[in-house]
Amino acid sequence: MPTTPSPTPPATCTYGIAPLAPYASDPRQSRGRRIPEPVPPTRTDFQRDRDRIVHSSAFRRLVYKTQVFLNHEGDMFRTRLTHSLEVAQVARSIARPLGLNEDLVETISLAHDLGHTPFGHAGQDALNECMKAFGGFEHNLQSLRVVDLLEQRYAAFDGLNLSFESREGILKHCSAANARRIEAQDPNGIAARFLNGQSPSLEAQLCNLADSIAYNCHDVDDGVRSGLLTVEQLQASTLFREHHQALVRQHPGLRDDPQRWLYETIRHMLSVQIYDVIEHSRALLAQHQPASADAARTLPPLIRFSDTAQQQARELKSLLYRELYRHDKVVRTTTLAQQVIRELFHAYLEQPERMKPSYARRVRPGSNPTETARTVADFIAGMTDRYALREHEKLTGYRIMKTT
Template sequence: MERKALAPYAALSKESLGRRFDEPFKDSRPAFERDRDRIIHCAAFRRLEYKTQVFVNHEGDYYRTRLTHSLEVAQIARGIARRLSLNEDLTEALALAHDLGHTPFGHTGEDVLNRLMAEFGGFEHNRQSLRVVEELEERYPGFNGLNLSWETREGIIKHSSEFDHPDASDAAEYRPEIQPTLEAQLIDLADEIAYNNHDIDDGLKAGHIRQEDLVGLDLWDETSRLVSEKFPLLDQERHIYQTISHLIGALIEDLVVTTASNITLHGITDLESVRRHSSRLVAFSPEMKRKNGQLKSFLFHRLYHHYKVERMRVKAERFITLLFETYISSPFLLPFNYQNKFEKAGRERVICDHIAGMTDRYALDEYKRLFEPYERV
């Protein structure tokens, strides 16, 4: 039932290594389409609506959340997959799942939990995403998790980017010595295309950066000039939106052309040759990588370390640290369904799971319930 025109090196549902548990299915959807649907309907996916991307949820309804970010990554990734004749269902499943294990308060939450869990196996959100789909979701008879296909689970644990440093050494089942599918590889850069461009939009809207601050960045200057020539009478707000839209298009075009060239250059003829290759094949051209690096450096210094973002980071670090330490010292404060898991998973890991699964809003409310004397418990 998959699209007939897939490239010979695309991942196919019929060639999947399968699921961990046998189960009867109610219909004949291809394996990767079923994976995507299970991800969309799981609780961890819904909670992304109230998890921080850069701006905490209560700062405004306009800004991206982990959910809207994941949807933008899926849209970009699926378009790339279609142009390269890759499996769009697997691509979309991986895009929608890539942040399932993210903590409240963005990368601050991840850093804090990793520090607090240093003696108990640490914390990394790709590993947590895998834990969500393999263990923490409880929806199906006979097993925990979502029982996703091997290739989907492999793509989750092997996701990597500027902010993600997965360690697959404790996931030998997913063969860390081989390359992931091209569908999994392209998620890394689709993620980067999405967050670089929507963070510019959100940063400008918040007033943390100004349009004139972007002047001097090669990619922004070139694209802004192109938009001015194409639409000379646009007002400033629409000019910004169109510049960001054209930026996304330019990055996608470069990635598709460069990746197709890499596939031809290295004689990639099937999935096995993708897996055996010495490095990842999905890439930007060297010049686009340089220009995009300029943009990332700008955002890192001017937006992610803006004093207002830093103030929220300090607050978030305090919230999560206090929650964790309080639960550790008084574990019976946790709901019974978490206490019941202590024996199997260990108290610290269960507490970590509980906090990692919180939305920003729930974490703030829990902080109030535990530490504000007149707040109802």
């Protein structure tokens, strides 16, 4: 990893529109949709998938869902929507020089958090706890439920009827129990790889890594902006320290504008990680030479950091957990948010008719308790932060935290 403040692209990096490599996902060779549809005349299947996601209700709701800081705590903090856009930007920056399918990586990036609950990971943990007796809650599996079932926009099918490759990338994690259940319903489908020990497409691998890169860098920005994280604390991160100190030396005139030092540091951190992934992945692809997208699935993950970059990313993530995510102020707020999720869940479980009508109709007299609980989880997971708080106040009669 370079220590200069001006990371340079790999010498072999190409710019402009690159042709697809043999190992890239080719929409003309897609494994198709669950319900066959004619190929659109002016778009590929992956472009159509992306467009369906952008026009979905779940995608629009991401603008009011927490990333780290609750949505009402400040207008400048990241939300699930801005995070998804940043993941897409990072993923496309890496996909092009590697010859991967940019449309597919954008599709997966924009859809990967569609199933996330309000209040970020705190909300997810609380809902998983509530659903423990009913099969649990996994936000990646919920994202799949959104695109396969919960979006109600088309006359011919529930969900968005996305292509196999897009759905495969959305389901980036899955428990063995859920994988077996999905496989029983859809043999040799998107869950088979979890049971067979195979890798997803290279585009899906890239999106998983881009998610981590974007997460670390924008949480540094939001953490400092919030006042809960200091530049001095960040010096414990090798990745941050090397670039920040070099920039301070190069631009001493910015001493009265430390925010610009911070922005420049984050920009360089992003660039150097992107270039590392390009170079290291290119070397692995040259070594293994997968002849097709399916051949790449039989190999270990090939879109990866170098060992040094991986260690530095983990070091930064550990620092963020220690100094930001577990900060007393964040914990106090997320504890209240978890209380909102738990009280909503139990209230709707006891009185499902109080849910939105489209969800309440799914609960009929004598319904299976697990199906009822899953419907409640679907309703809560689809809420925005502010909607959840309003519903909680309406159900309980008291306001647990302020909203804007």
